[in-house]
Amino acid sequence: MKPIALAIPRIILRNRNLILEIICYLFIFLFLYAAFSKIMDVQKFEVQMSKSPLISGFAPLMAWGVPILEIIVSLLLFIPRLRIVGFYAAFSLMFAFTGYIFIILNFSPYVPCSCGGILSTMGWEEHLVFNIGFTLLAVFGILLNNRRQEGAHSYSMA
Amino acid sequence: MKKADKISLFLLGLCTIGILSLLAGLYAHSPLANQKIYRGSFERKFVPDNTVSLNRVLNLGVNSYYISGLSNDTIYLSNYTVPQHLLRVDKALKDTQHIRIKITGLDSVVRPRQFRTQVEPPYFYMMHGIAPAILRGKVNHWEARRFMADSAYYTDAVPIDTTSFALRYYSKSQDSYELALETGEAPYFQPNYGILEKQGEGYFSVDGMLHFNKALQQVVYLYRYRNEFMVMDKRLNLLHRYHTLDTISRARIASKEIKSENSFTLTSPPAATQRFSTVSGNYLYINSGLLARNEEEEQFKKNVVIDVYELSNGEYKYSFYLPRYKGEGISGFKVFGNRLFAIHDQHLVAYTIESHDPIAFYRISIPCHRTL
DSSP states (O other): OOOOOOOOOHHHHHTHHHHHHHHHHHHHHHHHHHHHHHHHTHHHHHHHHHTOTTTGGGHHHHHHHHHHHHHHHHHHHHSGGGHHHHHHHHHHHHHHHHHHHHHHHHHOSSOOOOOOGGGGGSOHHHHHHHHHHHHHHHHHHHHHHHSOOOSSOOOOOO | OOHHHHHHHHHHHHHHHHHHHHHHHHHHHSTTTTOOOOBOSOOOOBOTTOOEEEEEEEEOSSSOEEEEEEOSSEEEEEESSOTTEEEEEETTSOOEEEEEOEEESOOOOSOGGGOEEEEETTEEEEEETTTTEEEEEETTTOEEEEOSOOOOOOSEEEEEETTEEEEEEEETTTTEEEEEEEESSTTOEEEETTSOOOBSBSSSTTOEEEEEETTTTEEEEEESSSSEEEEEOTTOOEEEEEEOSSOOOSOOOOEEEEGGGTEEEEOSOOOOSEEEEEEETTEEEEEEOOBOTTOOHHHHHHEEEEEEEETTTOOEEEEEEEEOBTTBOOSOEEEETTEEEEEETTEEEEEEEOOSOHHHHHHHHSOOOOOO
């Protein structure tokens, strides 16, 4: 079997550190924004979750659980040593959200809404694409993390 | 492939499997996996000869149409998203005519999609409960304008005659939806708190469908989540309370308040007792969401069940099935004589109700104007 090369373009490898930082901060921004917009009105979030057929039984637990989880993942991504753990956690979380939307769109007789802030203006299909994008971004981050910075300008922002 | 990548992909695979099993667990645990239709302890009467035959289908292209009027030879369709647009279709569903309604005397409307049109020749009405406004115009002239001193906010309105309307509105003093009569002359606005009876909160438990029955000159209100409908005269005086087949006398709804928005929302999907309804002649037609004891679930899922009640005595007559059209249920229907018109997503479908009792349909096809 020929080894499959997960080739990443040179230009990206040359800016590996910077790109990793950008991905990290994108995730941190996304998760913190999502978490705080939920916590700001946690009562509303709980009511909205209890409308969802998939998770209605866990609404009280998840109303606090989801934003706290998002904050923890942000912290993991923020601490350089734990960043790689954060990437796997971010991947899992985004994958779970994506799967959740997929089930709601395909199997639920009605589509409830429970996203915070600006995200609630997105339609469910848009949201699905958005989430898949972020899920793939986490995979990309993990693979990029395995590579070394190329070229002379080795620097770190962290 | 690099060794580090292999490990990464393996770990990602583990994460994926973990999340997938979590989602599968949630799904299996949720009501989605074992959707049960509530089966009541009542029985439906399906008269064999009382079948329905499909006559014709008109593809409307979009699913935002609703039936806004029926007359002897014409069906009027309005559109939720474009309120000024009206589609006139002949009874054979062959000729269609697009009409643009001109709205005059109304500077700006906050939410134009709130407009609901009803065509009752020789007039048509456009009702907007938040503006609030009731506009009237002549059929064939198609210019809608304000014509009476209307100022009450409402959530639903039906024309009784050319200058009086039955409204459902939110009453602050009662903290509940209530019915009221709005008229062109004094007293203009007259609520009747004695019709709707709230159970707990005053929104969902009294939610329902408001109709005016031209043949009997009666106002009808059917609760959405319980087994009751009320018949009122033109002045909104209660004449009768009648019960539908099922035994759900208390609305099975779970609602919660969103405190920051000062609003109520339904939490669990409610038992959709009565989904859609219409009145025609002496009859009330209800599309129910409940399964009867003598019904097969498979049949029920493939069809849309319509229960027929007699309005003069509240008696249940019989039921019939409308087959789903291209897999779609209905989003509204109206009956005229023995013709039934239903909107199945983006299709308008015309049916004939084959009656085993032709006299009954002869009787109802002639509107009898009773004076009260």
